[in-house]
Amino acid sequence: MRGPARVNPEDRVRIKSHPVSLKRIAALFGPHKGTIAVVALLISASSVIGMAQPFLVRGVIDNALPNKDVRLLGMLAAAMVAIAGATAVIGVIQTWMTTAMGQRIMHTLRTQLFTHLQKQSLAFFTRTRSGEVQSRLNNDISAMQSVITSTATGVASNLTTAVATAVAMVALSPRLSLLSLIVIPPAIWFSRRVALLRRDITKSLQSELAIMNTRVDEGLSISGVRLAKTLGTTGRDAALYTESSQRLIGLELRSQLAGRWRMATMSIIFSAIPALIYFAGGLPGATMSIGTIVAFTALQASIFRPIMGLMNLGVQWVSAMALFSRIFEYLDMVPDILAPSHPVPLDPATVRGEVRFEGVRFAYDGGAEILHGIDLELAAGSATAVVGPTGAGKSTLGALISRLHDTTAGRVTIDGVDVREIAPDVLAKIVGVVSQESYLIHDSIRENLLLAAPDTADAQLWQALGAARIADLVASLPDGLDTMVGARGHRFSGGEQQRLAIARTLLRNPRILVLDEATSALDNTTEAQVQAALENLAAGRTTLTIAHRLSSIEDADQLAVLSGGSLVEKGTPTQLRHAGGAYADLVVAGGSLETSR
Structure with a gap:
């Protein structure tokens, strides 16, 4: 038999650091007022009805059996069975109602938290352990089931049972x-x-x-x-x-x-x-009669459990508040990157794809500035390559177009519209990103491709795979499009994963393309295959290529050289090669650049 638990000091600290409003908790139960009222009535009815059993036992022992009153014995026995059946039915109904209510509340919290976390910037996920996010989303909300069903109903049940039992005991003796x-x-x-x-x-x-x-x-x-x-x-x-x-x-x-x-x-x-x-x-x-003694003994044995349950109320309350505090803390986080309240209407199908960086400055979480006053124009349909040493800010520059980060100062525009004024779902249709790390979900090739365009027919999927130079490989697999890619795509090599990611981006058909060192981790042969796929992908689109090998950017319309977060040179590859500046020094150094993020 368990005794009263002890309040966890960490729970008290949690509640103090992020206090929980009772009004806010009550709002979760607001849509279920009718259910709560019915459950309370059922609990009270069950407790009161159950208290009749000892009195029936006393009647059997003191009256029915000594007097051999078969009719009274039958009535008392039938009443015992009826009471047991009634309390059992009430218990089933109560469990069903409380479980259903708890699951609906948990569903609401789960979906709210998941949706809210999706709005957080990359900076949040960079500084937060994935296990912590999963713990709050899964473990904490799952623990709410006990709070909502067991704890809440247990308090009402224990209180009514203890009171009813105490009254019955006093009435008996x-x-x-x-x-x-x-x-x-x-x-x-x-x-x-x-x-x-x-x-x-x-x-x-x-x-x-x-x-x-x-x-x-x-x-x-x-x-x-x-x-x-x-x-x-x-x-x-x-x-x-x-x-x-x-x-x-x-x-x-x-x-x-x-x-x-x-x-x-x-x-x-x-x-x-x-x-x-x-x-x-x-x-x-x-x-006292024998029946009274037997009935009282039964009551006395049953009063201990509800009393212990009530003694645990304080601990259960603190634990419940700590859980709510953890969940509400995440729900109360204001995203670093907010969706515009009144987005500028922009049709992805008619976007020209002109990109401008106007006085762009950027720093991570108020730290040292990474980019310093970048002014750069990407003409619609042109190919721009960005090069520079490690830590120059190349990947950060590319991330600003898709709004994975927001500028600290200045702005990034698409066709003259600030990306901060474009709805996130529209911006995702306009800007496509292929990075060094191509993420594939643990599902079939088909489902990975359909992430980009859910209603795409198989013929179009094969067309995209062909353009990405991987259709022949997929066709040679026994399950074809239904082949499982494995956890994080480990069923395929790095180059194959990249080409599948390129095919997925092709299906998205973005007007602007950011290629963030997409071939930096590949060998020369695989890089040539992926590069051919990227050329198919980039055709006719405004492309920003963050390069690590100078040989892959010789055909760029424009070359931008970053150093220490500043734009130190821009022009065509030929112009910069003969200018004797930073780019010429990189070429002389061996034609290879280290990756940066």
Whole structure:
């Protein structure tokens, strides 16, 4: 039997750092007022009806059996069955209603939080661990099920049961009720001591389980297994996991054995209670009937659980508020990049694709400035390449077009419209991005391609694959378009992943294209294949290519050279090669640039 739990100090800190408004919590339950009222009535009815059982038992023992009154015995027995059936039906209905209500509230919170997190900038996900985001979205909201259904209904049920039981006990025997009041406090104290001891052990156990989960995630993921095999650390990883599992054995044993002597003492107390009641009932001058004693013993045994439940109310309340605090903290975050309240209407089909950087400055989270006053024009349909050493700000410049970041000062425009004034979904149709890291979801090739255009027919999918120079490979696979790409696309090589990503972007048909070092991690042969696919992709579009190999940008209409976040040169490749400036120095240095982000 569990005793009162102890408030987690971390929960109190959480609530203090991000307080929760009761009005805001009540708003979640607002649409379910009718359900709450019905559930409250059901709980009260179940508790009151259940209290009739001991009185029926007393009637059977004191009247029906001694007098051999078959008719009364039949009526009392039938009433017992009817009460048991009624409480069972009420319990099922109550569980159904509370579970349905809890699931709807959780659905609302889940979808609100997921949608809100999607609006956060890349900076948020860069500084926040993915496990933390998943924990709040999955674990915290799932834990709300217990708060909404078990805790809320448990309080009402325990309160009505405790009150009804206490009233019934007094009605049966005020003297025995006083005896119970003397015995219950030490039982509660023993139970509380056991609960506190187990709480400390459980915390250590959960910490060890978290370590084991980390070992599994790091050692058995695709990237983890690859790293372990290439570094030869499989034995070390297995040893670390074994040590953690061994520690878990000791913690589990301590958890199971914690406070056993206290629990044994409490069991003796509970066994002594009926004995004391029987003893009191048999004293000279006692007027209690046998039926009364039996009924009272049953009531006394059932009052402990609801009392313990009510004693846990404070802890349950703090835990619930901590969960709400964690969820609302994320919901209250204002995105770094806000969608325009009144977006400028722009038809992706008629966009010319002229891009301008006007006095653009940028710094990450108020830190040192990465870009310093960039002025650059990308004529509609032209190809512009950006080169420069590591840390020059090339990738940052490209990210500003698709509004993965917002400028600190200045602006970026498309056909004269500030990208901050374009609706996000419209901007995504206008600007396509192919980066060094091509992300493929763990699904079929078809589903990965359909992310760009959900209603595309297979014929168009094959056409895009052909333009990306990978149709022959897909056609040679046994499952063709239905081939699973694997976690993060590991079923395919880096170059194949890139070409699938290019095919997906082709289906999107963006007017403006940002190629962010799309071939930097590929060998020469694979790069040539991907480069041919990129040329097909870039044809007729305004293209900004962030390059790492100078040989791949010789056909650019315009070349921009960044250094230290400043635009130091621009012109055609031929002009800059003969100008004797920064670009000429890069060419002399060997024709290769390091990647930057």
